[in-house]
Every structure is written in C-alpha cells, then in structure tokens.
Amino acid sequence: MLNNKSNFNTAQADDLVELVSTKGKYYIFKLENNKELQTHRGVIKHNDLIGKKWGSEVFSHRSSSFYLLKPGLYEWISSIKRNTQIMYPKDIGYILLKMNIIPGTTVIEAGTGSGSFTHVLATYLGESGHLYSYDKRKEVQNLAEKNILRIAKNNVTFINQDIVDGFAQTNVDAIFLDLPNPYDYLEQVIDSLKSGGYFGTLLPTTNQVNKILIALEGLNFNSIDVCEMLLRFYQADSSKLRPVDRMVAHTGYLVFARSTYKE
Amino acid sequence: MLNNKSNFNTAQADDLVELVSTKGKYYIFKLENNKELQTHRGVIKHNDLIGKKWGSEVFSHRSSSFYLLKPGLYEWISSIKRNTQIMYPKDIGYILLKMNIIPGTTVIEAGTGSGSFTHVLATYLGESGHLYSYDKRKEVQNLAEKNILRIAKNNVTFINQDIVDGFAQTNVDAIFLDLPNPYDYLEQVIDSLKSGGYFGTLLPTTNQVNKILIALEGLNFNSIDVCEMLLRFYQADSSKLRPVDRMVAHTGYLVFARSTYKE
Amino acid sequence: MLNNKSNFNTAQADDLVELVSTKGKYYIFKLENNKELQTHRGVIKHNDLIGKKWGSEVFSHRSSSFYLLKPGLYEWISSIKRNTQIMYPKDIGYILLKMNIIPGTTVIEAGTGSGSFTHVLATYLGESGHLYSYDKRKEVQNLAEKNILRIAKNNVTFINQDIVDGFAQTNVDAIFLDLPNPYDYLEQVIDSLKSGGYFGTLLPTTNQVNKILIALEGLNFNSIDVCEMLLRFYQADSSKLRPVDRMVAHTGYLVFARSTYKE
C-alpha cells in the first residue's frame, strides 16, 4: 500500500516508486522484475532498483543521476491518469482545512472523477472516517477505483448513481461537489448535511460562481466564502533565485458554505 | 475535545463555539453557564446558546443575526492567541500534502511556536502517528501546550530543548523547521530523517531562502523545491462578484527537500 | 507648470514640491512664503526649502531627514484629492500602451472623475494631440479642472454633458469609458471612434465585465481583451528582501476592443 510504512527501508518488487532527476523531472511506476524504464536520460533496469535503500542515488545506462524515492500523496496525485480534470494539491490542501476534513469525519464527494481527490480524502479520513464517492459515469468511476486499488479502501464506498435523486447518507460532516453545475444539487446537499456542516465546490468560471452564490443565498446556508489559490514556483538555485517563467494562472474558484439549522 | 464527534447535535456548556455574523465577523469562545458575549452588534447570553442545535440562527439583544457553529481546524487556527507569528491555513494545507503528512506518520517540528501548526499536525497524524515538537523557549511552549490542552494530545510530545544538539528521534518521516535560521540545523535534520524523508521550512525573506538553498545544495538532499502560496478572497455577493480590495501579499516562501541515502 | 522644465534647478515659491522621508512617507504641496508643513516627524518651514537644490536632504525641527523632490506624474496621481475613485498608475501605464495613446492622438474619456487620468492623458497626448473629457456631474468636473489648473491644459476640452446623446467628435483614435455602465454607451462609442480605433474601460466586478462582453460581442468590435494588473511591492532592504505584508488585491478588470469597419 502506498502510504503505509512497509517493513522494509528498501524498494521491493510491486512497490510504487518515484525516480527524480537532478533537474526535477520525475517518473512514477510500479517496480517489476526484469522490466526497464526509458527515461529522457537513458535506460534504468528495475532489477537494479529492487533492494536499494529509499533515497539512494542511481544511474541510467548513460550515467545520468536519479534519486529513488517512495512517492507520497503529492507525487501520486501528479502521476495518475488525467482522463478527467484533476484537482491540484494547492486547492486540495486548503479544502481539507477549510472543511475540517480530518480523521474520523464522514464525507460525500460527487463526482468521483479521476479519483485523485477521492484518494486524498480517503487517506485523511483515516480508518475511523468514511467517504461516499458518487459518480453517474460508470467508466469514469471504474477508472478511479482502479487508481485507488493500490491503496487500502475500506473507508471508501463508490456509488454509481446520479445525485439528482439525492444522497443515501444523512447527518454527513462535509459534502464536496466537483461538478460543473453544483447549484442544481444544493437541496440534496442540505438534506444530507448535518446542520452546521460544510459544503464546498471548485468552479472554473465566474459565471458558475455567480450561479452558486445565487443558489446559496436562497437556501439555508451561512458563512459563504469565495477564494482562489495561486501557487508560484521558484527556481531552486541559490545564485539565481527567481520565480519560474510561467505558472498555472487558474484552476478554479473555491466556494464554501455551512448549512443552517431549520426546524 | 474540538474535533471529536460529540454525542450531541446541540451546543453544550464547555464546548468551544463559533458565532458568525451575516457579514462574516466571527467570535470563538468556550460556552459557560451565566456568561455573556459582547459583540459589535449587541450582547448574547451563553445560556441562550446552550442546548441550541449547531447551525442555528441566534440573535443579540439588538436583534442582530448570528449563526452558532462548531469551529473546525480553520477557525481554531484563526482564533488562537498570536503571541508568535502563526502559520496560515493556505501554507499548512499545502505542506501536509507536499510532505506526505498523513495518519500514521512520525513527524518532528521545531519550534513549537503558537501551537497552531502543532495542533494541525497532531490532528492529521491520527492516533497511529506521532509528533515531536521542539522549542527551547519554555514560556512559548507552555502557551502552545495550553492551547492544545483543549484537544486530545496523546500523540504529541513536547520537548523543551535547543535543537542545536540534535533530535532524540531517528528514522523520522518528516521534519519541519519553523525557525528563522533552519540552515543552521540541517545536519541534525539529516541525522534524524529516514532516508528519502521529507524536509520543509517556511521563510519570510529571499535572503533566508538563499541561505537554505546553499546549505541544502551542500548536504545530502534532493528534490529541492521553492514556492509561495497566494490566497485571494472574493466578495461573496452574486451581484458584485469581485476580489476584495486588499489581501495578504506575503507570509513566506516554502522550501522543501528530500534526504538522500548515503552509506 | 508641473511637468515643464523650470529654468531653475532649485525649488521656488509656487512650485509644487514633494518631501519624502527616509521611510518613504511623502508630502506633496505648493511652496509658499512664510508657511509651515506639519509632518509626522516635526515641522518644516517653507522658507527653508525655497532656493534649495532639487534632491537636497532637509531636516525638520526635530532633525528628521527628508528629501526635497520635484513631484512627477506618479506622485501627482497619488496626491490628488480622492473624492471619486482614482485610477492607479499600474493600470494607467498599461492602458497608454495598449490603446496606443501617444503624442498626437485624439482621445475621448468619460467621465472626468478625479481628473488624475485626465492629467496623464493630457500629458502624453502632447501639444499635437487633444483630449475631450466628458462628465455630466458639474461639481466633479469642476474639481478635476481645478486639479489640472496647475498644468497647461490647452490640449484638454472639458465637456459637461451626459454621453447618452453621444459625443460631438468623430474619427477619434481612442475612447476610454471610466463609468459603472459602459455597456450602455457602446453605440455612441462606435459612432465617434475611427474604424480600427481603440476602446477601453476599467470595471471592478465580474458582473460588469460579463455585461460589457455581451455588448461588445453584439456590436462592431474585434480584438476583445480582458486582463488585470497586480502590483506587488517589496521591502527595499538588502538584508531582508521580501514582499511587503499586504497589497492592493484588486482595482478593476481592464477591457479593451477595437472597432470594426462597416459600410
């Protein structure tokens, strides 16, 4: 399993591993006996990695240097297949804190999408929490399940269902809608969220933000909040410290609210 | 305890509660029998809140509307006493993912500071993880401990010691230094971090970033990364959707690295 | 006159002058015989400044240091009375280039507002260009005229008129609308702009941007462009180089377009 402590401090066959070059280019893949990895700087044999200590420097057949690392959540998110839009770590980290998604909480997400957010949620809810992940697109959800197969998933329930009919769960701590039209499902959210619970969504356009604000203002919500996260990377060179030339300028606007109790 | 599910869906005496106005102004305090809260919009009696459902709308003696909420991590961070510089949720959320700080991991932080980051780490490490929090300033650490008294802390060990002599723990998953001069302690970090483990720090000035880059380049580290997070809030008004006038322009530069295995 | 080269390299009575402290705090005022300036660091007598070389260091009665400077456009913009929202230099500079507002061009602006943009336009159009500045609010325009009295204004015509009835000029190079509802006057803009001419506006909310985009899409415009400028200041301290803590997060969205020729 990705995130558990293995008994070994060396890479083993079937482990998910990361190789990162000195320039920061990385490869994430499963170690398999007798396989080879083609990098932009030469070939590396899987057999040469098996049994190596995590953190070791290794070399391609062209003598290029790489580091052998156990990938964490961040690297895993960046490596999964992007058949749907993924959520970025910059947004996910903020959502966790803002929606108080901590070990032991019960959360609903819709849709499942690529499963990257699903994975992060399942990780942070811990064994005492539970995630219900809805998606009406069977194929999309299957792919996400496959992505999450690598990790323990006894705290995730995938539900292949349109949320227009509502969620089966009630008194839920937090609901996150990763859908283009979350404003169409807010009554369903109200029905399943515990009073004072957290609602969140991520929307690319201001038009969508406008619509969700109108919808939230008309229902039992309070503490409505809109924000965006900008992440700027720097060249990690002590003699030329400066922001990199280009950056991701936009992923989406984050919108949050809490449900109001009504008798 | 702040984050546990209470058996009640109503606010009880001794609960930590949040009152938020319709304009977003909030108060976080402990509910106590016969006490009163002075707000900018009139007085609210604690007794009128005890027994109320979470998420309820309540009114001050001047008929101003507030919502009664159970504060989450985010609100808690914003409410603690700021005798030292606190870390912001925008930075903390990203650090969690980037350093793979998840339930079950072992983490060192130094210094303890206000305890806000300590609290978040303790929460996300879960019962199966452990946090060692170092600070040489006895009074600062005492205050942090007091802040964290409200929550379960059987997974946090406070150590009142200068880290110049190193950390008592070894094979640690991640070490975060929240100090003005982290570049002076990197050998100590190397000694205690497991190989391939995560190092992180937050530094306000480019001068400090320069120094840590020089230090990291000279020791057994790889995957060095420098970035900053910018959080921009919007006016949550569907008829006037726009960024708010002013924002926090800078908290600090985040610097990350992973340790390299050396025989 | 503010921007002309005076025959003197010393400050004279009736000159507009700037005093700036070593911490960057500044005062802009007219030099007058026998007057005094109250600063946050003591009193300075005008008579002590008259005859001093530009760029000189001068001292208050409490021995605090100031520099005596001839204010430029930038300082002038920052100093004028802000009875209406002023445009910021960060936006103005970009508008000049984007709309090709250079010496010799003919430009219309509406409304006149505080006159700060009026002043900048009049300066850059030069003697061979001309600016027509419309505002229906007589008092607002009078104040702007007064602000601009200090500089030569033979290339500015103030017109106290509602633009709903259109502009008296035709074949104009560029039209800038600094109004809350520019989308209501685009046909008037088309009538007065030369074909291929430049249209620009600055709007605080996304709702307004949406409206102007709909209006522009429905009329003879091309090359529609929306952007925003963010200006971030740094602490100018070589030992602590870092962004300042807080910044202006938003002034407005800039929208530009060019008119299409129709037979």
Place this chain on the structure above:
Amino acid sequence: MLNNKSNFNTAQADDLVELVSTKGKYYIFKLENNKELQTHRGVIKHNDLIGKKWGSEVFSHRSSSFYLLKPGLYEWISSIKRNTQIMYPKDIGYILLKMNIIPGTTVIEAGTGSGSFTHVLATYLGESGHLYSYDKRKEVQNLAEKNILRIAKNNVTFINQDIVDGFAQTNVDAIFLDLPNPYDYLEQVIDSLKSGGYFGTLLPTTNQVNKILIALEGLNFNSIDVCEMLLRFYQADSSKLRPVDRMVAHTGYLVFARSTYKE
C-alpha cells in the same frame, strides 16, 4: 511611419499592418504589392488588403475571418525580432509613469537591446525630448536601429560605447539600465543624472536585486522602491469568464530610486 496619422484611412503599400483572427492570433507585416501571407487558416493576398479601410473584416482563401488593423505600440512591441530579451508592455507602462518619462524629457537607456523599449521611449519623449541609447554590442544596436528605422528617430541618438567610462550627457532627467549588472554603473548614473532625477532598472533575480539595493544604499540615492507587475489575462467569453490557464509568472523585479543632491 508607424505612429503618425497617415492621410489615408485605408491600408497602403508599405504600411505596417496587423491581421488578427477571431481567436486573437495575429500577424504583423509590411504590405507589399503582389505578396501573399500564409496564415494558420489559409492564404491572404496583400493586393486584397491594399486600399481596404482600417478595421475591415477580410477573408483567407479558406474563408477564415481576419480584421485588418493599423498596429499600435503594443502590437509593435510584441512583433519585433526577439534576439535579445524584450521588455513587456506591463513593465514599460509602469516605468513611464514612475520615472516621469513624458514629452520633453531627456532620457538615457543602456543597453539598447532589441530596441523595443527604445522605440517606446522615443515615442513618448516626443519631438521636444531626447533619448540617448547606449550599447557596446555593435550588432545588437544595429538591429535595434533597423527596427526603429520604420519610425521617425530624430529624437534618438544611438551611442555604441561601453558605459563603464560614463555617459557623455549630464543633467539628464532619467536613466534606465537594462543590463545584468546595473550595480556596477551607479556612479556613472549619479554623474549624469540631474539631482532629484530618476533611476530605474529591471532585474530577473533576487540576487541581482540584493546587489543593487546594497549599491544604492551606499550612494546618493533616495526613494528606493522595488516592485513587480503581474498581468493576468481572462478568456474574453461572456458565458465562460475566467482567467486563462497559464500566465507569464515573472519577467523581472523593477527597482527605482531618485538621486540626492550633494554639494
């Protein structure tokens, strides 16, 4: 000439023209009899453009729509050959205002570089101002001169000389150094700048900013200022208003100062 009003409101042979597609892709070139332009959407004959009104819609042989425009400063900057790093309009506009570079002023720039900034300066100084443009690289300067050949340049003097020996001019209003090591020439700047005059530079790295701050602090300068401009473009679509996905994250830090008078 680019910026003068031609007597015609139609495009003529030898005119510099811009063709912009409905998606914002643009071509800038000189109109010549019997030539053809290859676009990404088919061929357009120059002869079909000659005599067309500015602002007209024209079509490629594949019936794709373009608009025929007279390029302004902004488009011209974006079109010149980029054998050296060019300065961006977002930075240039701000520099103009901040350094009070207006019609009638005398300015020195070094180096000449691509000539894009040279062009803008020459334009805004007007006929009554003058620009002295220094570059020690003969070939680079020749190319810039060629770029500026298209416009009147009787207010620009190109000087092919290393500035280590100083500038031939004195009592200059403003000096801008577009060089990697401006801190090596500040005494030369002091010698040529009038007292109270403006100094400016643009530097990509924080290391360079540190060096110039140290140098400025040690010489007769006041009002030292460091900032950066961020320009964020939006999708100009009323139904999907949002920032574009990626942006230029960094061009450089702007540093300004004014010279102090010393007897």
